[in-house]
Amino acid sequence: MATSCTQRPALQSDSSGQNRFMEKLMAKIFSFYDEQSLIDVTFRVSNPTALVPAHRLILAAASPYFENLFSGDQGNNPIIEINDIDSDIFERLITFCYTGQMLITVNNVGAMLKAAIILKLDDAITSCVDYLMSHINEYTIQAVYTLERETHCKLLIQKIIEYETQNFVEINQRREFLNFNVEKMQRILESDNLNITREEDAFDAIKRWFNHDVPARQEQLPLLIACLRLTEFDANFLLTHIQPLSGCEMLAFKAMLWIRDPAARAKINMRFTGPRNFSKKTLLAVCSKEFGMNPKLLQYNKVEDKWQEYASIIFDYQLCRTILKEGNLLFLGGYKSGATSNIVRSWNIRNKAWQSLPALDTARWEHCVVELDGKIYAIGGSADTRKRVLASVERYTTSNGWQFVNKLIVGRYAAAEVTLNGKIYIIGGKSGRNDLKSVECYNPNSNTWTSCADMTECHYYPGVAAHNGHIYLLGYFSGNRNVERYDPQQDTWSKICSLKVGDGFKACVSLDNKLWAIGGNSGSIFSGKNCVSVYDEENDRWGQKCSLPETSIHSCFVVPEALLTSK
Structure with a gap:
């Protein structure tokens, strides 16, 4: 009498001994198959006609298709007809029932998958689908879509969705x-x-x-x-x-x-209120002790609240301006070896490679740079070390290169720039020796600059960010730690809770629906820690995060976390 499930012997404590037993058992079964010994069923398969011998017990254990077949009316027949599977494919899948392996090629994988679905060989289906997805360039995505429609294979549908999700930027451009x-x-x-x-x-x-x-x-x-x-x-x-x-x-x-x-x-009832995994954002700080020269890039780990070095960049221009555009850091203008520069270079964050772009029409430093609707604007700045102020504004498009647009109402350098509601705001700075309170707004549709309400006090080299429909500004020097908020609907500035940090450049960004202040030293400007603060809007106060390990912040950007994962 066969041993019932409840009487099955417990697993041996000597796993190596059990493994040896199973290896010997499977080797004997393989030899029975190879020698066609103790065969108790033969399949007659068409296209072309072939006879495929096998053992009922092995096939029934491998597939519910065969278990049901052998339990049916023709289960005891010594020869069973198979008409819907090619003989070569069928024989390969019978071998799979014994070995768990089969030879899959680009030419036979479609037929193999269809047959494995008929025979309910789940492991064979998985092997076919895995092969398809790993050879999709050879098999072609078009052929995979056709096979999906023909088989309605759930696993294939799932894997295609995963592939489309991972390669969405490429897939959505296909016919x-x-x-x-x-x-x-x-x-x-x-x-x-x-x-x-x-x-x-x-x-x-x-x-x-x-x-x-x-x-x-x-x-x-x-x-x-x-x-x-x-x-x-x-x-x-x-x-x-x-x-x-x-x-x-x-x-x-x-x-x-x-x-x-x-x-x-x-x-508010909304389906999705958080970012995607691949769209989750973090901070990338550009730090430099030499006014922007040879910066270090530091990435922020939100989970562990710590900063770590991402890369070091060799770029020996002072007070250039840096913006983020499509996964690249663009460095524009600056000052080197006693001369103002019009250089424009692009550094790819993922590949860490440089590329030169068309130079500015006007050499400038301490200027403003901003992107709006895919266009890059270089605004104002200094023409030379004598602080000859620039009011000119030039705009870059891939089709037309750099072209001048209407100039500022007041030429300025050391100002701040931000975009909000499809417009560019230029805030504060200096004009000659004069500190500025004034703010200008550029409408690209009409190519016009208009004056906005003045800030409550003068600011130069401020940090600014658009956040929740307002513009926030952080002061630079001690004695000017105030934070101001601009309401574009009312055209008014007001003060909010001041930062509890000292001198130093500060960057201001909006991340995870919170306002972040990056920079400002806890000690002296040269030896203190570079603080990181987050604004609690409800209680009008600033909380602290992990300080930057570098003592000078040049700029800071919100980037997708996936962008900082090297290939």
């Missing part, structure tokens, strides 16, 4: 993408692992898909827009791009309310 159904689009866009560096990439993909067949997809558009991390957009983007879309008005309104009124968030 096949335009024919994705809305359910597939939702599965991809809902993923926290969607591999994009900014949420606008997902929005642009939705637009491309939607525009391919607007009448048929009009009602489906809100379903996809709701999959976006809408709170990652600023208010201007929501007003300009989301609110005008039919059926998306309330989505835009909720997102704007979430951004502008933290106290109301508990009452």
